[in-house]
Every structure is written in structure tokens, then in C-alpha cells.
Amino acid sequence: MMFIxxxxxxxxxxFSKGGRFEKFSSTFEAFESFAFTPNTVTGxxxxxxxxxxxxxAVDLKRTIITVVIALMPAxxxxxxxxxxxxxxxxxxxxxxxxEFWNGFLRMLPIIVVSYVVGLxxxxxxxxxxxxxxxxxxxxxGMIIAMIVPVTVPLWQLALAVAFAVVIGKEVFGGSGYNFLxxxxxxxxxxxxxxxxxxxxxxxxxxxxxHFTGDAVTGATPLGQLMASQPLSASAIDMFIGTIxxxxxxxxxxxxxxxxxxxxxxxxxxxxxxxxxxxxxxxxGLLFNAIGANEYMQLPFYYHYLMGGxxxxxxxxxxxxxxxxxxxxxxxxxxxxxxxxxxLLRVLNPAYPEGMMLAILLMNCFAPLIDHCxxxxxxxxxxxxxxxxxxxxx
Amino acid sequence: MKNxxxxxxxxxxxxxxxxxxxxxxxxxxxxxxLKPAVVMALSVTVVxxxxxxxxxxxxxxxxxxxxxxxxxxxxxxxxxxxxxVLKAYMYDVSKQLSVFVGLIIxxxxxxxxxxxxxxxxxxxxxxxxxxxxxxxxSVILIVLGFVRxxxxxxxxWGYPVLEKLGLYNIGYENNGLMIMPPMALILVGIIIWIHRxxxxxxxx
Numbered sequence: 001m002m003f004i005x006x007x008x009x010x011x012x013x014x015f016s017k018g019g020r021f022e023k024f025s026s027t028f029e030a031f032e033s034f035a036f037t038p039n040t041v042t043g044x045x046x047x048x049x050x051x052x053x054x055x056x057a058v059d060l061k062r063t064i065i066t067v068v069i070a071l072m073p074a075x076x077x078x079x080x081x082x083x084x085x086x087x088x089x090x091x092x093x094x095x096x097x098x099e100f101w102n103g104f105l106r107m108l109p110i111i112v113v114s115y116v117v118g119l120x121x122x123x124x125x126x127x128x129x130x131x132x133x134x135x136x137x138x139x140x141g142m143i144i145a146m147i148v149p150v151t152v153p154l155w156q157l158a159l160a161v162a163f164a165v166v167i168g169k170e171v172f173g174g175s176g177y178n179f180l181x182x183x184x185x186x187x188x189x190x191x192x193x194x195x196x197x198x199x200x201x202x203x204x205x206x207x208x209x210h211f212t213g214d215a216v217t218g219a220t221p222l223g224q225l226m227a228s229q230p231l232s233a234s235a236i237d238m239f240i241g242t243i244x245x246x247x248x249x250x251x252x253x254x255x256x257x258x259x260x261x262x263x264x265x266x267x268x269x270x271x272x273x274x275x276x277x278x279x280x281x282x283x284g285l286l287f288n289a290i291g292a293n294e295y296m297q298l299p300f301y302y303h304y305l306m307g308g309x310x311x312x313x314x315x316x317x318x319x320x321x322x323x324x325x326x327x328x329x330x331x332x333x334x335x336x337x338x339x340x341x342x343l344l345r346v347l348n349p350a351y352p353e354g355m356m357l358a359i360l361l362m363n364c365f366a367p368l369i370d371h372c373x374x375x376x377x378x379x380x381x382x383x384x385x386x387x388x389x390x391x392x393x
Numbered sequence: 394m395k396n397x398x399x400x401x402x403x404x405x406x407x408x409x410x411x412x413x414x415x416x417x418x419x420x421x422x423x424x425x426x427l428k429p430a431v432v433m434a435l436s437v438t439v440v441x442x443x444x445x446x447x448x449x450x451x452x453x454x455x456x457x458x459x460x461x462x463x464x465x466x467x468x469x470x471x472x473x474x475x476x477x478v479l480k481a482y483m484y485d486v487s488k489q490l491s492v493f494v495g496l497i498i499x500x501x502x503x504x505x506x507x508x509x510x511x512x513x514x515x516x517x518x519x520x521x522x523x524x525x526x527x528x529x530x531s532v533i534l535i536v537l538g539f540v541r542x543x544x545x546x547x548x549x550w551g552y553p554v555l556e557k558l559g560l561y562n563i564g565y566e567n568n569g570l571m572i573m574p575p576m577a578l579i580l581v582g583i584i585i586w587i588h589r590x591x592x593x594x595x596x597x
Binding site: 153155156167171189192193194 | 564566568569570571573579582583586
């Protein structure tokens with residue numbers, strides 16, 4: 001390892017102030033701290049408080065890398081499932097590795113496009129602003145690739161990533177200043193710009209390579225419910241994740257593995273995860289009690305298994321930048337995400353999946369929730385203090 | 394202020410949309426296509442110029458307490474005239490614009506110019522000021538209409554530009570978000586971003 005250190009040490013003066021490549025100092029710093037844990041934590045860098053959300057003794061890169069590791073089970077499962085869905089839909093009888101390989105080849109361009117476009121923009125903004133390159137996109141780029149349909153055209157994905165990074169994040173000042181989750185901004189952009197590629201039943205199953213016949217369609221459980229068709233997948237299928245859906249968010253098992261890692265390392269808030277689950281469950285039970293149509297009578301736990309509920313709950317609602325910051329606020333924020341997600345699913349005919357919109361909506365309200373929680377706390381303490389003072393007088 | 398500045402400033406450092414952030418409502422509502430955007434821009438320009446001149450001529454006879462009512466009467470009269478002309482000669486566009494022609498009455502740019510300028514300035518200066526602000530508003534509307542129609546519907550003034558260029562054959566698709574009002578707001582934001590980065594003194 002030392003020889004890599006030597007290379008960086010040798011190059012460093014050239015990229016420092018006054019050096020020949022001073023312009024690219026941000027790029028150099030990004031690669032250096034990618035390779036080696038820096039001896040400073042995020043926050044003591046070039047700007048006094050870079051990243052409003054860092055309250056820990058690790059720098060931001062190690063935090064983000066933990067999230068990426070937590071995403072791995074879902075990613076690997078998703079790759080296999082893409083191949084598996086193709087194999088089943090076209091009756092190809094592929095073996096396990098062939099299914100995985102096929103899914104891998106489908107997934108690779110999506111991940112590459114997501115990372116390349118996003119990182120090029122991040123590096124560009126960091127250089128013109130003379131700041132460190134923010135690490136947030138390492139996680140965001142992976143999440144974007146995991147929540148789009150496998151058949152998404154790559155140029156549309158590139159456009160969505162560019163939109164999300166510039167409008168969702170950089171205009172507000174970069175990582176830590178954005179109020180919307182950039183990955184969801186990318187998905188929302190795709191959803192509203194190119195709806196035919198993002199919903200319906202023709203987008204979830206990839207056609208095999210070199211295939212020239214008619215494409216097979218496959219509806220997701222949410223799509224079937226929206227069209228008032230009977231569910232073709234059982235609860236256990238949906239739990240394991242062998243159903244059509246966005247690339248890597250079908251398997252609740254794989255997502256739970258990631259959730260365990262995030263909770264053990266303390267990176268994601270258990271309050272938010274729990275309250276999202278409670279909110280969704282209570283809303284589901286409420287609809288069960290009303291029971292006006294078949295969708296409402298669906299057992300409430302089905303909502304946890306379908307669509308992006310589990311993925312959104314574990315990886316996106318818990319985004320420390322865009323979530324509520326106070327503990328009470330986190331309960332309110334999470335509860336409303338769960339409740340709105342189920343509400344949108346069941347009642348709004350235009351949107352089969354409500355998780356994305358529910359999280360984006362609550363992202364907007366998170367600062368207000370925090371403000372109210374803090375103001376209430378101040379008032380409470382003021383009253384207590386006044387009462388104590390009156391007693392002493 | 395010099396007369397040339399009255400025309401020039403609304404284009405750059407005092408643009409009604411980019412700097413004063415007025416007239417946003419119509420700017421989001423009518424710019425999905427170029428044609429209604431241009432017609433709307435012209436209508437507002439005509440109204441603001443004429444209203445400015447009329448109010449400026451009347452300014453010494455208007456009692457201050459009822460000045461808003463007088464201004465509204467003048468503006469409403471002009472808007473009704475514009476509406477009738479549009480209905481007579483451009484019925485299809487008039488249909489598309491629907492209530493937004495009538496809503497010129499409440500357009501903040503019109504009221505703002507009357508209150509801030511025409512009430513205290515001579516007719517010629519008011520004429521130039523109205524023209525400058527009307528055109529400053531028009532420029533933004535036309536830019537928005539151009540971008541939104543081109544990328545949202547693939548046409549310009551109804552002519553299928555992108556289809557003739559053969560872009561659809563290589564997999565291009567229209568962006569549905571472009572024809573929705575939120576995207577107009579984002580586009581205005583991007584224009585403001587570029588504008589402020591070129592005029593640093595406008596940054597707060």
C-alpha cells in the first residue's frame with residue numbers, strides 16, 4: 001500500500017496552492033481521500049461546516065461506503081432477479097449463473113451511466129467552486145441505478161441523473177444542503193418526463209439479448225392491483241423478491257439485510273424506519289376497516305412487500321440530509337411517509353406507487369416539522385423556567 | 394434616469410421576471426407552446442404601455458385614496474379591448490389562453506409599473522418604461538415558450554421540427570415534464586441562476 005501513498009505524496013505539491021495543476025486540486029483531493037482515510041473528519045476541511053449532517057468522528061466517505069455495502073445484498077439479488085424474470089417470461093430455462101450473468105450485463109450499463117454522469121457533474125462543480133468533491137454521489141448513484149426499471153433508455157437515465165445532481169443538489173450548495181433526496185428527484189424526473197418507460201406493464205422485464213420476437217410484458221403486483229386484476233405473486237414471492245419490478249428493490253429479504261447493517265453501524269435512524277412501518281401499517285389497517293373495494297381489503301402487511309416500500313423505508317426515508325433532524329420530528333416524518341405512501345397507492349389512480357412521492361413530500365416538510373418540534377420544546381422549557389422562578393419568588 | 398435606461402434596464406438589471414420576480418403566474422401558465430406565449434407577451438406589452446401612458450396623463454387629477462380603483466378601471470378597459478381583439482382575429486389562441494388574458498388585470502407587472510412609475514412620471518417617460526418592462530417580460534416568455542415547446546412537444550409554432558430532423562427515429566422522445574408548469578418554474582430558476590452569475594451585484 002505504501003507505494004500508492006508515495007505516489008500521492010509526490011503528486012501533492014503539484015496540486016496544492018501555487019502548483020502547476022492547482023485548478024484540479026479538488027479532483028486530486030477526491031482521489032486521495034478515496035484511497036486513504038484522511039487525518040481530518042468532514043467539517044474541518046476548506047469550509048468551516050461543510051455538510052450540515054455530520055456529527056460523527058468518521059469522514060463522510062466512510063459513512064457513504066457503509067451505505068453502499070448495505071445496498072449490496074439488494075443489488076446482487078436484483079441482478080439475479082432481472083435474469084430470472086427474463087428466463088421465466090421467455091421460458092428459457094436458464095441456470096442460476098446464466099440468470100445472474102444476464103442480469104449483471106443489464107445492470108452494468110445502468111450503474112456506469114449513473115455514476116459517470118453524476119460524478120462528472122460533481123467534479124465539475126467542485127472545481128469551479130474550489131471545494132472538495134462531495135462523496136454523497138457514491139451512494140446516490142448506486143441508489144438511482146437500483147430504483148429504475150431495467151428497460152430504462154440510458155440517455156433518459158443520463159438526463160435524469162444530470163437533472164437530479166444539478167437541480168436537486170448543486171443549486172442548493174451541494175451535499176448536505178439539498179432538501180430533496182437526489183435519487184428520488186432523478187426517479188421523479190423520469191416518472192413525469194417519460195411515463196411510458198417508467199410504469200405500465202411493458203417496462204419491467206428485459207428482453208433477452210439478440211431477441212427479435214414480440215416482447216413479453218409483466219405487471220408488478222402494484223400494477224395488477226391498480227388494474228383490479230388478481231395478484232399473481234404470493235406474499236412469500238414478494239417477500240423473497242422473485243417478482244417483476246424496478247431493478248433492485250423487489251426483495252424485502254435482501255433489503256432487510258442491508259437494514260441490519262445500517263442499524264448496527266448507527267448510520268440510519270431506527271426511529272424513521274420503525275415509524276414508516278407503523279405509519280404504513282396503520283393506514284393499511286384503516287383501509288381494511290373501510291374495505292370499500294378489493295384494494296382496500298388487501299391485508300395491510302402486503303404493502304410492506306410490494307413496490308418500493310421496503311427500499312424507500314430503509315435507504316431513502318433515512319437519508320440523514322433530507323430527513324427530519326430532531327428525534328420527535330423523525331417519528332412524525334416517518335409516520336407520515338408510511339401513511340401517505342399507502343394512501344397514494346390505494347386512492348390515487350394515476351400513481352401505482354406512492355412511496356417516491358410520499359418521501360419527496362415529507363422531504364419538503366422535514367424542516368417545518370423540525371421547526372415546530374424545536375419551537376415547542378423552547379416554549380415548554382420557558383414555561384417550566386417561569387414556573388420555577390415564580391415558586392422561588 | 395436617462396430615457397435609454399428606461400428601455401434598457403428592464404432587459405438586464407431590472408427585469409420584471411428575473412429580478413423583481415413579478416408576473417410569474419402567467420409566465421408558468423401560458424408558455425407550454427410558443428404561439429400563446431408570444432401572443433400573451435404582446436398583449437401584456439400593449440396593456441402596460443397604454444395603461445402607463447393613460448395613468449401618467451391622469452396622474453395629477455387622481456385622488457391618492459382611490460388611485461388603485463382608477464388604475465384598475467383603466468387596466469380592465471384595456472384588457473377587455475385586447476381580449477375582444479384576440480377573440481375576433483385569433484380565436485384559437487384566445488381559446489388556449491382562456492382566463493389568462495383576463496388575468497392580465499391582476500398581473501403584478503402592470504400594477505407595479507403604474508404604482509411605481511406612471512403615477513409620478515411624465516407620459517413620454519412612462520411610455521418608454523411600459524415598453525421596456527413589457528418587452529423585458531416578453532423576452533422571458535418567448536425563451537420559455539421556445540424551450541418548452543421544442544423539448545416538450547417537439548414542435549415550434551406548431552411545426553414538427555424534431556420530426557423533420559429525424560430525431561424520433563434514433564430513439565429520442567419528448568419530455569413530458571417540460572409541458573407541465575413545474576418545469577417552467579425550474580426553467581425560470583435556471584435563467585435567474587445564469588443571470589445572477591453574470592450580474593454579481595444582484596446576488597443578495
